[in-house]
Amino acid sequence: MERCFRALAVVLLVSGLSACSLFSSEEEVVKTPKALKPLQGEVVTLTKVWSKSLGDKAEEGHGNLRPTIEGDAIYAVGAAGTVIAVDRKTGKDIWRRKLENIRVSGGLTVRGGRVLLGTLNGDVIALSQKDGSELWRARVSSEVLSAPASDGFTVLVKSIDDKLTALDAENGKVLWTQSALQPALTLRGASAPVIEGEAALAGYAGGEVKAFRLESGVPLWEARVATPKGSSELERMVDIDTTPLIVGDTMFVASYQGNVAALDLYRGRLKWSKEMSSYRSLAEGFGSLYVTDQDSYVSSLDQRTGASSWQQKDLEYRDLSAPATFGNYVVVGDYEGYIHLLSQVDGSMVGRYHVGSSAIEAQPVVDGDRVYIQTVNGKLVALSMKKQ
Template sequence: MMERICRLAVVVALGMSVTACSMFSSDEEEVRKPKSLTEFKADVELTEVWSKGIGEGTRGSLERLVPSISGNVIYTVGADGEVTALNRETGKVLWNKELKLKVSGGITADAGLLLFGTLNGRLVALKETDGTLLWNISVSSEVISSPQTNGQIVIVQSIDDTVAAYDATDGKQLWRQENLQPALTLRGTSTPRIEGEAVFVGLSNGEAKAFRMTDGAPLWSSRVSIPKGTSELERMVDIKAQPLIVGDSIFLVSFQGNAAAMDKYSGRVKWTRELSSYKTISEGFGSLYLTDDSSYVSSLDQRSGAVSWRQDKLEYRLLTAPVTYSSYVAVGDAEGYVHLMSQVDGGLAGRYKVGGAIKAPLTVGGDYLYVLNADGKLTALKQK
């Protein structure tokens, strides 16, 4: 199914998901088929090291069940609440917990904690070593993003764009900031980014904000994109990607809007580049890598926003957010292929099929590239 209609199907109006593509007139849409794969001379070959089923996958839903790595362990959570810890080099299961929860967001492993959110607005904290439940609390609404922590404070952004902080020890709420949403938004939220004494967020109205970690005091607010057009649909400028911080710059991108660089201390806009995406940005070699709505992968110069290269041979293949792996940019697609591109010029450098649609961004740990498909199979790949 074409990228454009699929992205419209994830629109939410006042928090209610629109699931029927048929409500949009097919006469107004051009049918766009995924571009067929072509042969090329591979510079790198990937091989499977191990694979494991880790519980119910995302299947047809939009949960972002991204694994998380801590040390030599990779942690996963399935949509059914099955939490698994595996040795990331061998795939050996270290422990497994079946929590019977409807999980909607990725798991975060940090500072001895495992954190994730649920469809019914719960925030769950487990002990990293054995999965012991530490606390399970109610938050303002569904959590699709991955919670973040600095070891003392846990930050979560709910689907209603509420940003809240909780004590990492017992889950007691420390502060809460509510943000006004437009009438129409894409389903989901940005994942907060903690840096030093501040937390940075992207919002559904196209704004970026910074709050003080300790008490939630606003530090600055700046706009990435300005809504345009006459209809609510045309004016959607959601920021769904996690902010990326490199040095003193924070990088964000919005749907139907811009990629932008801002000063992380003041929010001053350094540059903007017209580009539409709701997927997380990655970086390497002084460049930013983005997957746009047409499944083009682009490289932008971090200092100026100038486009260095654009790879269009994977057009409309519903690519995941890009990640940097060795000297390559890696993405997954809806047919279960992993694609590697050169960070230097964007040329296709490698391909590997794991099977099953890949929706979650790939995860990198050292020499390993981890792929979680929609059926709940986690595969570890390595350069051959």
């Protein structure tokens, strides 16, 4: 099967650039996803425990709606506004709520008794964790394409125009806003913000990571992860659309057409960087960092040095999801609805499961010996792992 393999939709921010140039034969490359090879000596079997439907299929580029676990429940939202709380063991509904006349594009976060999500209209909505009733709704400057962050007191939202907004978790009132100058072209995505202690952190379309004081929005530090290169605006895109991953005193981020980098969490000092293009979030385990790059290669990098341990290329151009660590394995989903298990030791393929025909764009959620998958068409599936 041949398909046009582009990282993400491109957002045109200035009228001086021709829209038709974005889709010329030079920039739109048709590549063939690798066919799946039969597994040799499969050592892990995945079996379905339960599944739920969340309704309508997400619009192109907005299928990255990841469920989240809090306590005994898993919470998920569909693109058409169906929000559910489900017993994570049995799959039975705890509550289900339909939000009318919205398209969800950024979610889902549960913190401080609130379920938080964002919409294509720029709304941030807070629901009661107990029963799904709406607590408040606030409008930010533009579309919210990533999950909000919260510490229970403040809600942090990153919109597609690279504005970071802090809201009062109690009522949705705007506390502060920080803006960044955007390049002429950006990917249609946004880095999810992160709250760490008293700091708010986020990646930006210009290839920078910025830290602010959570209480006031005062800048703490700024670090450049990637530098734009090339003669055209397309070549110069270095968006950070990955959610910063914090391990100890180190923050890991990746940029499109740029680098994977390790930064000192408290000062923003660069510890190491490795040239690699990615717009998917990262995962970690056993001292390694796991990356899905733009060609759907899965790589293992040493967290201390960035040195490559292994790279798995058998899933090339299959539009893989962000990776997650699952026991001794790395799990990713692909555009045909397959889940793949890779060994953390050497990247070898050790298991596979076909969830369904819909693509899997959202990063899998792992809980012990179970992994939860949400597909682009709004199917939520719980799978259990069993070694052969």
